[in-house]
Amino acid sequence: MSGNRIVVLSGGIGGAKLALGLSAVLPDGELTVIANTGDDFEHLGLTVCPDLDTLLYTLSGLANPQTGWGRRDETWTFSAVLESLGGETWFQLGDGDLALHVERTRRLRGGESLTRITARFAECWGLATRLLPASDDPVRTMVQTDQGLLAFQDYFVARKCAPRVVSIRFEGAERARANPAALEALASPDTKAIIIAPSNPYLSVDPMLAIAELRDALGVAVAPVVAVTPIIGGAAVKGPTAKIMTELGIEVSPLSVARHYGGLIDGFVLDTADADLRDSIDVPALVTDTLMSSLQDKRSLAETVISFARSLRSPAHAASAAQ
Ligand code: GDP
Numbered sequence: 001m002s003g004n005r006i007v008v009l010s011g012g013i014g015g016a017k018l019a020l021g022l023s024a025v026l027p028d029g030e031l032t033v034i035a036n037t038g039d040d041f042e043h044l045g046l047t048v049c050p051d052l053d054t055l056l057y058t059l060s061g062l063a064n065p066q067t068g069w070g071r072r073d074e075t076w077t078f079s080a081v082l083e084s085l086g087g088e089t090w091f092q093l094g095d096g097d098l099a100l101h102v103e104r105t106r107r108l109r110g111g112e113s114l115t116r117i118t119a120r121f122a123e124c125w126g127l128a129t130r131l132l133p134a135s136d137d138p139v140r141t142m143v144q145t146d147q148g149l150l151a152f153q154d155y156f157v158a159r160k161c162a163p164r165v166v167s168i169r170f171e172g173a174e175r176a177r178a179n180p181a182a183l184e185a186l187a188s189p190d191t192k193a194i195i196i197a198p199s200n201p202y203l204s205v206d207p208m209l210a211i212a213e214l215r216d217a218l219g220v221a222v223a224p225v226v227a228v229t230p231i232i233g234g235a236a237v238k239g240p241t242a243k244i245m246t247e248l249g250i251e252v253s254p255l256s257v258a259r260h261y262g263g264l265i266d267g268f269v270l271d272t273a274d275a276d277l278r279d280s281i282d283v284p285a286l287v288t289d290t291l292m293s294s295l296q297d298k299r300s301l302a303e304t305v306i307s308f309a310r311s312l313r314s315p316a317h318a319a320s321a322a323q
Pocket residue numbers: 010011012013014015016017051054198199200201203204228229230231232235236237238239241290291292293
């Protein structure tokens with residue numbers, strides 16, 4: 001271990017883009033990704049972990065570049081046959097993707113932890129990045145809406161985020177233990193920066209922060225904590241982040257995201273489109289292009305965020321250095 005580790009907290013699509021950039025610019029083994037498990041659910045008897053899977057596919061070069069989720073060159077025989085039998089097809093499962101869920105479920109039933117299974121899959125697919133579920137205990141995102149209390153995938157996929165969100169809660173989070181390896185990575189003196197990816201703060205990052213041990217570990221981390229905006233010019237790049245913010249009465253602005261993470265972050269990365277907000281952010285803010293379309297965009301944002309984080313000293317770090 002060379003002591004230049006970077007830890008990133010990530011949801012699915014937005015987080016995986018930055019994780020890919022970070023993995024491309026860091027030496028092998030120096031990136032640890034802590035992944036949201038609040039979207040996980042049981043479907044057709046299988047345990048599906050959408051954010052972990054998006055990260056696994058993205059970091060191993062197997063992701064579908066069109067959708068951002070699922071596998072490239074996927075086939076759909078299973079779904080077609082299931083449909084012909086009148087089965088449940090609202091959640092799309094490609095043939096290759098299905099194999100991942102079957103094997104994960106078999107191992108979980110055999111008593112292996114999600115952490116161990118994820119590490120095994122990452123090893124099989126040659127990932128140079130450590131991929132850690134935020135917890136091995138179930139944390140399930142539940143969305144209170146104008147159409148009632150909905151399980152996350154019912155809200156997100158089946159109802160396409162159409163219901164109006166009233167509140168969001170994370171079942172199991174108060175009992176869940178954080179992944180010990182994640183806590184170790186956050187506290188390690190080898191960790192030089194902790195990055196909150198440009199993921200949905202309310203649906204992807206909050207389920208992790210709802211685990212007290214994980215939130216506390218971020219709060220006392222010696223490494224600087226930097227969040228990257230998922231909001232650019234008053235809109236989300238993809239997904240329901242802006243819609244949810246509006247429904248929750250939160251202004252759709254990177255300022256709101258920075259405030260949401262208030263007390264946990266030592267720095268914030270704003271998009272060039274929002275440069276005028278820089279002085280309104282309570283922590284040091286860096287303005288840069290944050291839209292990650294190409295691999296080069298991902299690499300250059302990764303490099304910029306790492307060097308910004310290195311320029312910061314977290315209050316905890318400053319205190320320990322002063323002793
Ligand atoms: P999900 O779990 O698949 O919904 O994915 P995430 O929560 O990780 O990512 C969704 C968020 O990523 C949305 O709020 C998007 O605005 C944000 N996002 C997606 N692509 C980009 C990008 O290229 N740049 C930035 N800054 N944000 C992005």
